[in-house]
Amino acid sequence: MKNVQIIDDAVNATFSIFQATDEDFAVIFPEGRDIELADELVERVGEEEASRILSLLWERPILKRDAMGVHGTLFYDADERREFLPQTRREVDWDERFVNGAQRTLFRQQR
Template sequence: MKNIQIVDGAANATFSVFQATEDEFAAIFPDGRDIEIADELTDRLGLTEAERILSQVWERPVLKREANGIHGTLFYDADNRREFLPQSRREVDWDERFVNEAQRALFRQHR
């Protein structure tokens, strides 16, 4: 199982974590991605398939303190963030202006 953190525009700012099977994760985050935008997921898979996959994921919440890593981030309400996300949708490809030097060094090692 892989853990997905949900980042949305909700005022409660819970940024909850849910588990996905390997197949669900691969559908949500194809091609080595670990970042996805919900409306782009729906565009790519179609509404019915995206809802089918996500409805299963929503049934598997995980407490953050018990999560063994965050494997992907799914953004909702991302219009104000979209321009800052890496085109590749991989964390290691963040624009270096947006991360600190320690992150730059780490990300360079994993590209």
């Protein structure tokens, strides 16, 4: 199982974490990605498949304190953020202007 944090514009700002099977995670985050936009997931796999995968995801919440890491971030309603996300949808590829010095060093080592 892999942990997926949900980032949306809900006023409750819970940014909850849910667990995905390895197979479903690979569909949500293909090609080594760890960032995805929900609307792009739907465009890529279709409404029916996205709905199937996400309905299973919503059934597996996990408390943040029990999560052993976050393996991927799924953004909803991210139109304002879209231009800032790395094209590769990989955390290590953030534009260096948007992260601090320690993150720049870490990300460079992981590319």
